[in-house]
Amino acid sequence: MAPDSNSGPALIGIEPTIYPENELTQRPLARAKFLKNTWYVAMPSEELKEGEIVHRTLLNEPVALYRKEDGSVAAIRDMCPHRQVPLSMGTLQSGDRVQCIYHGLQFGADGKCVRNPHGSQKISDALHLPAYRVVEKHRLLWIWMGDKPADLDTIPDYSVIDEAPKLHITDFGYLSAKCHYGLMIDNLLDLSHICFTHAGILGNPDTAETDPDVTVEDDTVTVSRYSEDAETPGMIKMFTDDPELQARGEQWTSITWFPASNLLLNFGACKVGEPRESGTGYMALHWLTPETDRTTHYYYCAARWNVQTDDERNKEIRELIYKMRTFAFADQDMPVIAAQQVAQDSLDHEPNPAKLSIDAGPNEYEKILNKLIAEEN
Numbered sequence: 228m229a230p231d232s233n234s235g236p237a238l239i240g241i242e243p244t245i246y247p248e249n250e251l252t253q254r255p256l257a258r259a260k261f262l263k264n265t266w267y268v269a270m271p272s273e274e275l276k277e278g279e280i281v282h283r284t285l286l287n288e289p290v291a292l293y294r295k296e297d298g299s300v301a302a303i304r305d306m307c308p309h310r311q312v313p314l315s316m317g318t319l320q321s322g323d324r325v326q327c328i329y330h331g332l333q334f335g336a337d338g339k340c341v342r343n344p345h346g347s348q349k350i351s352d353a354l355h356l357p358a359y360r361v362v363e364k365h366r367l368l369w370i371w372m373g374d375k376p377a378d379l380d381t382i383p384d385y386s387v388i389d390e391a392p393k394l395h396i397t398d399f400g401y402l403s404a405k406c407h408y409g410l411m412i413d414n415l416l417d418l419s420h421i422c423f424t425h426a427g428i429l430g431n432p433d434t435a436e437t438d439p440d441v442t443v444e445d446d447t448v449t450v451s452r453y454s455e456d457a458e459t460p461g462m463i464k465m466f467t468d469d470p471e472l473q474a475r476g477e478q479w480t481s482i483t484w485f486p487a488s489n490l491l492l493n494f495g496a497c498k499v500g501e502p503r504e505s506g507t508g509y510m511a512l513h514w515l516t517p518e519t520d521r522t523t524h525y526y527y528c529a530a531r532w533n534v535q536t537d538d539e540r541n542k543e544i545r546e547l548i549y550k551m552r553t554f555a556f557a558d559q560d561m562p563v564i565a566a567q568q569v570a571q572d573s574l575d576h577e578p579n580p581a582k583l584s585i586d587a588g589p590n591e592y593e594k595i596l597n598k599l600i601a602e603e604n
């Protein structure tokens with residue numbers, strides 16, 4: 228058991244990877260670059276309880292997160308500079324200090340060493356640690372790992388989770404993905420896989436004919452697809468009591484990527500020939516945070532819009548959406564992407580994927596992300 232006082236959300240028996248498995252020692256990935264001066268989701272706010280110190284590996288950095296006495300969140304490197312013991316094994320002391328469990332060095336919320344109980348009690352520069360900016364927004368803890376000033380305005384707008392009634396929004400899900408975060412963005416921005424990997428639940432081959440539209444705006448990429456008249460996927464069938472819409476309808480999906488790895492999808496269906504507002508659907512929120520070069524923290528939730536069912540059903544639907552999406556990600560996407568990572572790692576060169584028209588979205592985001600990483604460096 229890792230030295231983490233938070234076991235993470237109790238979901239389908241999968242817990243956050245605390246210390247990554249270091250048997251992954253393949254060649255370095257050309258892709259394994261992280262944008263540092265941007266916001267990543269460290270965890271849902273509700274997971275960080277007062278009095279706890281929680282470990283996360285984020286962008287290959289060990290990070291200790293805890294709540295200060297005023298309730299705001301501190302994040303410092305989770306490695307004592309003396310003998311490299313995780314500070315998350317230590318204790319919280321008054322004044323927002325963390326005390327190392329091994330020899331009692333104390334650190335403030337800004338990462339500075341504030342007490343050395345030994346000998347002359349001198350505090351050298353080598354005893355200070357990096358600290359990271361953390362803010363709470365949209366029920367999430369956002370962390371900024373870079374050295375430039377954190378820009379609050381660049382947190383993507385996920386206000387739908389602040390506004391949706393509880394019965395219309397699922398719990399947060401979590402998966403520890405055994406792949407580079409880029410493979411997960413490729414997957415989410417590639418709407419065509421829904422018709423095959425998730426046939427029956429989230430889509431079906433009926434909707435595979437049209438190529439997605441891709442739009443690029445202010446370093447965001449949106450991929451959309453539309454079907455004029457297609458079989459209604461299982462998820463939407465349960466959102467409505469209307470047998471006509473349960474059978475077929477007009478469908479649309481659009482997903483937007485925000486640098487570096489946060490996404491927001493809107494999915495809806497209405498009866499053929501009727502206005503879209505008469506239909507129903509959900510917003511699907513995806514947050515990917517690189518853990519290591521080959522592992523990713525994946526958080527997700529979903530909020531329904533234009534809810535047409537009563538609250539008794541909504542309670543049930545809320546659980547079902549959660550279960551169906553968790554099944555789709557954990558049992559359908561994850562095995563494919565983890566196997567893709569292993570297969571790519573088996574090559575003695577960088578993979579050079581053959582391109583299809585459906586890759587337009589993934590190509591666009593990768594160009595933007597590479598540009599932002601190059602600018603940062």
Ligand code: FES
Pocket residue numbers: 307308309310311312327328329330331332
């Ligand atoms: S290892 Fe932390 S004080 Fe020695």
Ligand SMILES: [Fe+2]
Pocket residue numbers: 414420421424425555556560
């Ligand atoms: Fe998928």
